[in-house]
Amino acid sequence: MKRVYIVKALSGTDIDKEVLVKGWVRTRRDSKGGFSFIELNDGSCFRNLQIIIDADLDNYQNEVLKLFPGSSIAVKGTLVKSQGGGQSVEVKANEVKVYGYCDPEEYVIGKQRVSFERLREIAHLRARTNTFGAVTRVRNKLAKATHDFFQERGFFYINTPIITASDCEGAGEMFRVSTLDLSALPKSEGRVDFSHDFFGKEAFLTVSGQLEGECYATGLGNIYTFGPTFRAENSNTSRHLAEFWMIEPEMAFADLDDDAELAEEYIKYLITLVLNECSEDMEFFNKHIDKTILETLHHVNESEFMRISYTEAIEILNKSGQQFEYDTIWGRDLQTEHERFLTEKEFKRPVIVTHYPREIKAFYMKQNDDGKTVAAMDVLVPKIGEIIGGSQREDDLQKLDARIQEQGMSLAPYWWYRDLRKFGSVPHSGFGLGFERFVQFVTGMDNIRDVIPFPRTPKSAEF
Ligand code: 4AD
Ligand code: MG
Numbered sequence: 274m275k276r277v278y279i280v281k282a283l284s285g286t287d288i289d290k291e292v293l294v295k296g297w298v299r300t301r302r303d304s305k306g307g308f309s310f311i312e313l314n315d316g317s318c319f320r321n322l323q324i325i326i327d328a329d330l331d332n333y334q335n336e337v338l339k340l341f342p343g344s345s346i347a348v349k350g351t352l353v354k355s356q357g358g359g360q361s362v363e364v365k366a367n368e369v370k371v372y373g374y375c376d377p378e379e380y381v382i383g384k385q386r387v388s389f390e391r392l393r394e395i396a397h398l399r400a401r402t403n404t405f406g407a408v409t410r411v412r413n414k415l416a417k418a419t420h421d422f423f424q425e426r427g428f429f430y431i432n433t434p435i436i437t438a439s440d441c442e443g444a445g446e447m448f449r450v451s452t453l454d455l456s457a458l459p460k461s462e463g464r465v466d467f468s469h470d471f472f473g474k475e476a477f478l479t480v481s482g483q484l485e486g487e488c489y490a491t492g493l494g495n496i497y498t499f500g501p502t503f504r505a506e507n508s509n510t511s512r513h514l515a516e517f518w519m520i521e522p523e524m525a526f527a528d529l530d531d532d533a534e535l536a537e538e539y540i541k542y543l544i545t546l547v548l549n550e551c552s553e554d555m556e557f558f559n560k561h562i563d564k565t566i567l568e569t570l571h572h573v574n575e576s577e578f579m580r581i582s583y584t585e586a587i588e589i590l591n592k593s594g595q596q597f598e599y600d601t602i603w604g605r606d607l608q609t610e611h612e613r614f615l616t617e618k619e620f621k622r623p624v625i626v627t628h629y630p631r632e633i634k635a636f637y638m639k640q641n642d643d644g645k646t647v648a649a650m651d652v653l654v655p656k657i658g659e660i661i662g663g664s665q666r667e668d669d670l671q672k673l674d675a676r677i678q679e680q681g682m683s684l685a686p687y688w689w690y691r692d693l694r695k696f697g698s699v700p701h702s703g704f705g706l707g708f709e710r711f712v713q714f715v716t717g718m719d720n721i722r723d724v725i726p727f728p729r730t731p732k733s734a735e736f
Contacts, residue, residue, distance in 0.1 A: 280318035319553040323363040342383030343375030407554035418546040428495040433482030447477035478503035490523035497522040516729040523703035529648040532702035563717025576622040612658035638664040663704020670694035
């Protein structure tokens with residue numbers, strides 16, 4: 274007999290038929306009338322399927338009564354209209370097969386509410402909770418929608434290297450990749466001699482696929498990457514991971530306005546999909562995680578994103594009368610508190626801030642004619658702050674070289690990137706969306722560690 278998933282069983286199309294379902298017991302209740310109720314979940318959807326097991330069943334005493342939360346079983350039975358109020362259909366079991374028992378003394382999940390902090394310590398088991406099931410299903414849909422969005426628009430999906438020799442953001446926050454023996458490093462003139470290393474030079478985990486993405490955009494037109502990126506920044510915040518996933522589209526013949534337009538369309542596309550296709554999981558988030566999340570998402574979808582320059586943003590912050598921890602002085606980067614003020618209080622919708630001072634942005638951004646700012650954009654959303662960072666790229670070789678050198682970097686390793694400006698240079702633009710920040714944004718989850726299966730953060734890489 275073919276197994277049906279609980280999401281299908283609950284749809285009721287198999288009513289009055291014999292079905293086979295498999296999953297993990299969420300709860301078991303025994304009634305005095307001589308039968309037990311089991312709430313069964315198989316991950317296919319948020320809801321559980323109720324199983325009614327008659328005490329007459331052969332293995333009732335010896336096996337069914339030993340089923341506690343976490344046990345895995347298969348049930349054959351008839352799918353019937355439910356008698357009780359809570360659910361529409363249930364299964365009257367004819368046969369219960371036990372795959373694995375679960376000791377209630379040892380197994381913490383399912384007894385009482387376990388805190389998110391505690392669940393991070395047992396991240397190998399947290400997929401069995403309501404919250405992590407819901408987060409995982411939403412995250413999955415967002416990944417699919419990302420591919421759909423770009424594919425529908427003719428963007429090509431490319432895979433950029435994870436191991437790289439260049440620092441894209443120029444921020445020096447890279448993890449080293451090496452096969453050298455740390456206790457016996459080869460030295461030359463007092464310094465480590467990387468010519469003996471695996472790649473014959475220094476290598477790192479990538480912080481962004483952008484530079485390689487630009488190579489392909491300037492041949493194929495529009496491309497996007499969707500892959501893991503790594504940052505060795507020691508930021509222990511609820512919005513930073515050392516390993517996170519980023520989506521980076523890159524468009525040839527596109528300027529900053531085109532870039533901002535694509536970003537807004539993409540965000541709205543993802544929200545619409547989640548609202549339409551994850552309604553059960555989203556209701557859970559709205560009820561138990563953030564009571565305003567559905568309202569916020571609908572509102573974001575209906576509003577036109579506000580566009581202001583960095584200079585305007587600083588003026589607004591200075592006039593706001595608001596007390597901030599960090600000063601708002603022209604030339605300094607915006608902090609999350611500033612970003613959140615702009616999007617949550619001042620404009621009450623997403624804000625795209627453009628034209629940042631060149632000193633605080635990466636070397637590859639296009640320099641504006643004012644000599645002070647670059648064609649950068651950050652997209653800010655409520656509760657998160659920056660969710661996207663992007664820019665038009667510098668396409669003038671001389672200006673690019675000047676910036677690389679100004680930032681104290683050498684030109685040599687960027688020879689291939691510079692070539693793009695020598696051979697048929699075009700205006701081009703792109704951005705990076707932090708995937709986990711987006712999952713946080715749509716689910717209302719407070720901590721970024723709880724929207725990725727196994728978070729990597731400073732001093733933490735257990736699993
Ligand atoms: O603003 P960032 O650093 O931009 C880039 O990496 C560009 N190369 C993107 C491009 O233009 N192709 O990072 C982009 C986004 C941020 O807006 C944020 O959402 C996310 O990546 N992000 C992080 N997410 C989680 N943990 C971290 N440590 C993150 N750092 C950046
Ligand atoms: Mg940024």
